[in-house]
Amino acid sequence: xxxxxxxxxKVSLIIVPIVAAAGLTIPKSSTRAITSPSGxxxxxxxxxxxxxxxxxxxxxxxxxxxxxxxxxxxxTAPADNILIEIERPLHMDPVGLMIPSILTKKLxxxxxxxxxxxxxxxxxxxxxxxxxxxxxxxxxxxxANVGIEAECALTLAHQPxxxxxxxxxxxxxxxxxxxxxxxxxxxxxEKSTDLAGxxxxxxxxxxxxxxxxxxxxxxxxxxxxxxxxxIIDAQGGNPxxxxxxxxxxxxxxxxxxxxxxxxxEVNNSIINQIAKTAGxxxxxxxxVEIIKKQGAKVKEGDIVFRIYSHSQSKLRKAEKIYNxxxxxxxxxxxxxxxx
Numbered sequence: 001x002x003x004x005x006x007x008x009x010k011v012s013l014i015i016v017p018i019v020a021a022a023g024l025t026i027p028k029s030s031t032r033a034i035t036s037p038s039g040x041x042x043x044x045x046x047x048x049x050x051x052x053x054x055x056x057x058x059x060x061x062x063x064x065x066x067x068x069x070x071x072x073x074x075x076t077a078p079a080d081n082i083l084i085e086i087e088r089p090l091h092m093d094p095v096g097l098m099i100p101s102i103l104t105k106k107l108x109x110x111x112x113x114x115x116x117x118x119x120x121x122x123x124x125x126x127x128x129x130x131x132x133x134x135x136x137x138x139x140x141x142x143x144a145n146v147g148i149e150a151e152c153a154l155t156l157a158h159q160p161x162x163x164x165x166x167x168x169x170x171x172x173x174x175x176x177x178x179x180x181x182x183x184x185x186x187x188x189x190e191k192s193t194d195l196a197g198x199x200x201x202x203x204x205x206x207x208x209x210x211x212x213x214x215x216x217x218x219x220x221x222x223x224x225x226x227x228x229x230x231i232i233d234a235q236g237g238n239p240x241x242x243x244x245x246x247x248x249x250x251x252x253x254x255x256x257x258x259x260x261x262x263x264x265e266v267n268n269s270i271i272n273q274i275a276k277t278a279g280x281x282x283x284x285x286x287x288v289e290i291i292k293k294q295g296a297k298v299k300e301g302d303i304v305f306r307i308y309s310h311s312q313s314k315l316r317k318a319e320k321i322y323n324x325x326x327x328x329x330x331x332x333x334x335x336x337x338x339x
Contacts, residue, residue: 006268008163016067017227027067029071029109037272038166103148115153133154165288166287178224187293193219197215200215251315255322265294278309278318289308291305
């Protein structure tokens with residue numbers, strides 16, 4: 001389970017097929033995006049339908065021991081659905097409502113073990129590790145009280161996961177990795193297999209400390225991709241879809257480095273703002289691509305960022321935000337300070 005707000009956090013599209021390929025049952029229900037440009041359900045919907053009634057869901061899970069669906073269609077937590085519809089236009093996801101929102105949906109699916117990803121960093125719901133730890137202990141305590149064994153993982157969130165932000169472009173990046181382990185990107189590989197590894201250890205499929213290694217083996221072998229194809233097929237999508245068949249917005253703008261240097265910061269909040277202005281998440285084909293991330297060396301004139309949109313006017317508005325903020329990518333040299 002993921003706590004949203006971090007751009008590009010498409011890890012469930014990798015975790016679910018890894019865990020299911022290991023022989024475990026993993027019914028993944030997700031919300032649509034509330035504060036981020038794309039939720040797991042938004043990205044999965046590019047590959048297959050995500051709205052099912054309880055009977056249809058039972059059939060999918062009994063067939064493939066996994067699913068990636070939109071929980072709102074099940075009406076198992078109707079009060080939560082109402083609250084989410086209030087939160088979304090306000091761009092709010094209050095911490096006080098997160099725990100009941102997560103647990104009610106998991107309880108309705110019969111979940112007994114749960115791993116919660118808690119992104120920590122500036123611009124997230126938990127700016128410091130101390131904030132994240134406090135929430136993790138509270139979550140574990142309440143989960144235990146309702147019969148769910150939970151482990152929480154505080155994860156780095158100083159920049160997007162992978163390079164793609166937006167429903168279609170995130171689905172494309174996830175599918176690329178499932179099809180070819182060497183395609184990366186490294187941040188998506190590491191976070192996905194780390195979290196999948198915890199689930200494998202909790203279930204007894206891997207010894208403590210060996211879960212990530214098993215998760216990487218499953219991903220590298222192609223078994224996770226084959227399982228994802230079967231999940232897509234069971235949910236009514238095209239199991240043979242290739243990443244280059246996923247269409248992105250027809251209107252595109254590239255941005256270039258104004259000087260030579262190193263990327264010293266990638267600002268999540270500016271990326272979220274640009275992606276939403278371009279049309280995310282309602283427009284599946286809109287999104288952004290971060291070409292160069294923190295630590296990368298760039299030369300003057302190198303492409304560092306792209307915006308895709310379904311609308312020329314929305315692209316212009318997104319471009320205006322990029323220019324007025326100086327963009328989400330900050331360049332620096334090797335000198336920290338001159339004294």
